[in-house]
Each structure stands twice: as C-alpha cells, then as structure tokens.
Amino acid sequence: MAYLDEMMDHQLDLLKVRDRGSKKWVAMMLPEHLKLVREYIDEQKKTPRPELNEWDLDIIQENIQIAMKRNVEVEIKTWKDGAFIFHIGKFIWVDLNRRKIEMEDVFKSFVLQLDDIVDVTVLD
Known part of the structure; x- marks a missing residue:
C-alpha cells in the first residue's frame, strides 16, 4: 500500500x-x-509556375483582343517568384516586340511582362 x-x-x-x-x-x-x-x-x-499549352495561350490572346476592342476592365493573373498576383484594370497599349503590356486602374498605371501572364478574364 x-x-x-x-x-x-x-x-x-x-x-x-x-x-x-x-x-x-x-x-x-x-x-x-x-x-x-x-x-x-x-x-x-511557393507555387510552381503553371505550364500553358497552345490552347491556353490562344484564350489569353483572344481575351486581350476583346478587352482592347471593347475598352473594358480585365483581371490579369500573373506568376512571379512562386506566387500568383492579380491585377485589375484597362489596357493602354500592348508592345509585342518588347513583350510588355501597359494597364491602368483607378489609382495608377503599370506595366506587365507578357511572359508572366497565366490568365486573363474579361470583366463586363
């Protein structure tokens, strides 16, 4: 005990x-x-960079053309250093030789690299 x-x-x-x-x-x-x-x-x-095939690139190109013709806002998804970044705005110009796009939102204008873009969505 x-x-x-x-x-x-x-x-x-x-x-x-x-x-x-x-x-x-x-x-x-x-x-x-x-x-x-x-x-x-x-x-x-970090998130790995998505592999875009020919179909994905065609859709991105079509959405950019539609947004420029209609002058509407788009949401662009870019990939940089293992993370996705979202941008919303309207296109000002596209330079295919330098592979850059200039956009503007309500606060500022900014330049994006075409090679960083992984998705474009037209906002109506």
Whole structure:
C-alpha cells in the first residue's frame, strides 16, 4: 500500500513539470541552420509556375483582343517568384516586340511582362 501511495505522489510531481516545447531545441541550433530551415519552409510554400499549352495561350490572346476592342476592365493573373498576383484594370497599349503590356486602374498605371501572364478574364 505504501508503494502505491509513493507512485501516486510521483505521478502528481510529473504533472507539475512544464515542458518548453520546441523552445528548448532552438537554443541548440546555429543561426546558419535556422536560416536554412526558414528558407526551406519558404521554398515549400511557393507555387510552381503553371505550364500553358497552345490552347491556353490562344484564350489569353483572344481575351486581350476583346478587352482592347471593347475598352473594358480585365483581371490579369500573373506568376512571379512562386506566387500568383492579380491585377485589375484597362489596357493602354500592348508592345509585342518588347513583350510588355501597359494597364491602368483607378489609382495608377503599370506595366506587365507578357511572359508572366497565366490568365486573363474579361470583366463586363
């Protein structure tokens, strides 16, 4: 019976222990190692560039032509450094030689690279 009471006291003492979780391991890691781990995590979060086939490129071209003729707003989806960026605005000009598009929204005008575009949606 005394042994059982001693075991119960021991279990109660274990409940008082506070574990610091991963904090205790961070102190043992070198700054260079932490940097590499963070870079690896950031790299895993990136989205791969979508592969566009001929059909996708034709649809993008048609939507650009329609938007320029109608002078309507478009939503352009671009891919840069592993992330998608959305732009909304109207076309000002398209330069196929330099492969650039200039657009304007209500606040400013901006230039996009044709090679970065992965989708164009005409907003009516």
